[in-house]
Amino acid sequence: MAKEYNAVCSICGQRYHVCNTCKSMKTQKSWRTVTDTAECYKIYMTVYGYGNGTIPKEKARNILNGCALPKTFQPHIRTIVNEIRNPDGNT
Amino acid sequence: MTKFNPNEVVFEKIRYIEEFDPTTRQLLSRLTNVKEPTLNFTSEGTPVTDAQGAEIVTFYNAAQGTLSYTNAIHSFDLLAEQFSSEKVVATEDKKIVAPVSEVLEIMDNKVVLKYVPVGTAGAEIKYVQLVNDSNEFGETLEVSAAAAEGKFTIDAAAKTLTFQEGTTGRVIVDYEAEMAEAISLAKTTDSMPPIRTLHVHCYFRNKCDNNIKYIGVITFPRAQIDISSVDVSLTPDGGHAVTYKLQKPYCDESGKLCSVFVYKD
Numbered sequence: 359m360a361k362e363y364n365a366v367c368s369i370c371g372q373r374y375h376v377c378n379t380c381k382s383m384k385t386q387k388s389w390r391t392v393t394d395t396a397e398c399y400k401i402y403m404t405v406y407g408y409g410n411g412t413i414p415k416e417k418a419r420n421i422l423n424g425c426a427l428p429k430t431f432q433p434h435i436r437t438i439v440n441e442i443r444n445p446d447g448n449t
Numbered sequence: 450m451t452k453f454n455p456n457e458v459v460f461e462k463i464r465y466i467e468e469f470d471p472t473t474r475q476l477l478s479r480l481t482n483v484k485e486p487t488l489n490f491t492s493e494g495t496p497v498t499d500a501q502g503a504e505i506v507t508f509y510n511a512a513q514g515t516l517s518y519t520n521a522i523h524s525f526d527l528l529a530e531q532f533s534s535e536k537v538v539a540t541e542d543k544k545i546v547a548p549v550s551e552v553l554e555i556m557d558n559k560v561v562l563k564y565v566p567v568g569t570a571g572a573e574i575k576y577v578q579l580v581n582d583s584n585e586f587g588e589t590l591e592v593s594a595a596a597a598e599g600k601f602t603i604d605a606a607a608k609t610l611t612f613q614e615g616t617t618g619r620v621i622v623d624y625e626a627e628m629a630e631a632i633s634l635a636k637t638t639d640s641m642p643p644i645r646t647l648h649v650h651c652y653f654r655n656k657c658d659n660n661i662k663y664i665g666v667i668t669f670p671r672a673q674i675d676i677s678s679v680d681v682s683l684t685p686d687g688g689h690a691v692t693y694k695l696q697k698p699y700c701d702e703s704g705k706l707c708s709v710f711v712y713k714d
Contacts, residue, residue, distance in 0.1 A: 368594060388568070388569040391572050392571070392572040392575065402594045406571040406602070410604055433597070435595060
């Protein structure tokens with residue numbers, strides 16, 4: 359039976375299924391609260407850290423360059439990702 | 450000296466009920482606000498009749514007993530036994546994660562929580578609900594790594610949620626926080642209530658001279674909480690009702706369900 363897509367990834371905007379009562383979710387995959395994949399969660403934490411000043415721009419850029427970036431981004435996330443990836447500071 | 454052998458006495462009240470581990474005799478709990486106590490014993494009778502059906506004698510067996518009472522105030526120790534579980538007490542080293550709900554006024558696009566939220570890093574709180582002008586659920590905002598319309602960001606260490614510029618009003622925030630001073634208990638579906646030794650301490654009064662007080666102790670060597678139906682009142686004056694099934698200790702040849710002791714104060 360197909361599972362209901364009841365969540366949207368905070369980074370790539372893809373719809374996915376999440377179940378907060380599942381044991382695997384609680385013990386291993388808490389990142390599914392906000393993202394559909396661990397890679398997207400890595401991007402989430404990088405954007406989050408850059409936004410609150412805990413991760414400098416260069417370090418954030420290095421992290422993103424090592425990630426498998428999704429094909430799509432939520433618009434406001436794309437803005438930040440472009441800002442990070444552009445060494446000249448232009449979006 | 451005349452022997453102390455009271456017959457008719459006036460029951461005054463139950464002072465307290467103590468629960469012991471039946472094997473170690475360790476005192477486990479003490480309830481001091483007991484009201485509406487009842488003690489009930491039943492047996493199954495097998496009548497023996499003559500040829501004309503007249504009853505000659507009745508043999509009784511399968512003796513059972515129940516002790517019921519209401520503690521005037523709620524007891525978490527009692528509730529833990531009714532849940533067939535243990536009360537977990539938090540410490541600094543082992544905190545309890547408890548749910549928290551707050552309704553906060555948004556000031557300068559931010560709200561500050563009372564406790565530090567815990568959960569997925571960077572997304573400790575997934576959703577919040579704005580309260581609209583009709584004092585009802587308004588827009589639902591979702592956590593995000595960056596600010597945007599319909600989103601908010603969270604700084605858990607600073608207990609701060611930041612909303613998009615221009616967001617005003619009140620917001621309902623539900624989250625979980627670690628508490629060093631908390632207890633928790635949970636009812637599961639597969640546990641068995643413990644067996645306890647109960648001592649019911651009470652006062653009797655001399656029927657002629659009410660100033661003469663006697664101490665009574667009714668002991669139940671084996672009492673098991675009856676969880677077939679547990680009603681927990683959720684009102685201030687409802688009290689906390691409990692029922693025990695009285696059992697005979699297997700190794701006790703005399704098969705006592707209870708004993709009554711009365712002595713001078």
